[in-house]
Amino acid sequence: MNTRAFLPTGKTIVFDELSLEFKNDHIHLKHRTGYEISPNGMNSFWGYLREQCEHHDCTSILIEADAPTRDMDTVAAFTSGVEVASIAPNLWMALCFQGYEPDEISELFRQAARNRGANVEFFDDRDAALRWLRENNPSF
Numbered sequence: 001m002n003t004r005a006f007l008p009t010g011k012t013i014v015f016d017e018l019s020l021e022f023k024n025d026h027i028h029l030k031h032r033t034g035y036e037i038s039p040n041g042m043n044s045f046w047g048y049l050r051e052q053c054e055h056h057d058c059t060s061i062l063i064e065a066d067a068p069t070r071d072m073d074t075v076a077a078f079t080s081g082v083e084v085a086s087i088a089p090n091l092w093m094a095l096c097f098q099g100y101e102p103d104e105i106s107e108l109f110r111q112a113a114r115n116r117g118a119n120v121e122f123f124d125d126r127d128a129a130l131r132w133l134r135e136n137n138p139s140f
Contacts, residue, residue: 081112
């Protein structure tokens with residue numbers, strides 16, 4: 001994910017780890033199968049999302065992954081939630097993870113972000129995630 005490409009609407013860019021597309025009302029990222037959520041990977045990822053939000057003037061993000069795994073402790077989850085909240089004011093982020101059961105660490109991440117003004121929810125259904133983004137973000 002070292003490429004810093006910005007995309008016109010409807011164009012998709014694919015990295016080894018993910019694909020990204022700007023779709024007029026949200027930024028859509030899809031991670032490869034087998035993606036691991038870890039502190040090392042998340043720091044650069046949140047910075048990349050910050051750049052994309054600024055470039056597209058967009059605060060709605062849909063992130064998808066099939067059966068991701070996680071290697072994070074409570075400190076890393078809290079720190080990651082704080083980082084998410086700093087991506088953009090009035091951020092709306094839908095995390096649509098197939099085969100992933102949110103747990104206490106997921107909730108800690110979500111609450112750390114929410115307590116700092118970001119709106120973050122976990123989903124296992126893409127349509128429900130998009131509906132939540134579109135119904136709740138007053139920017140669209």
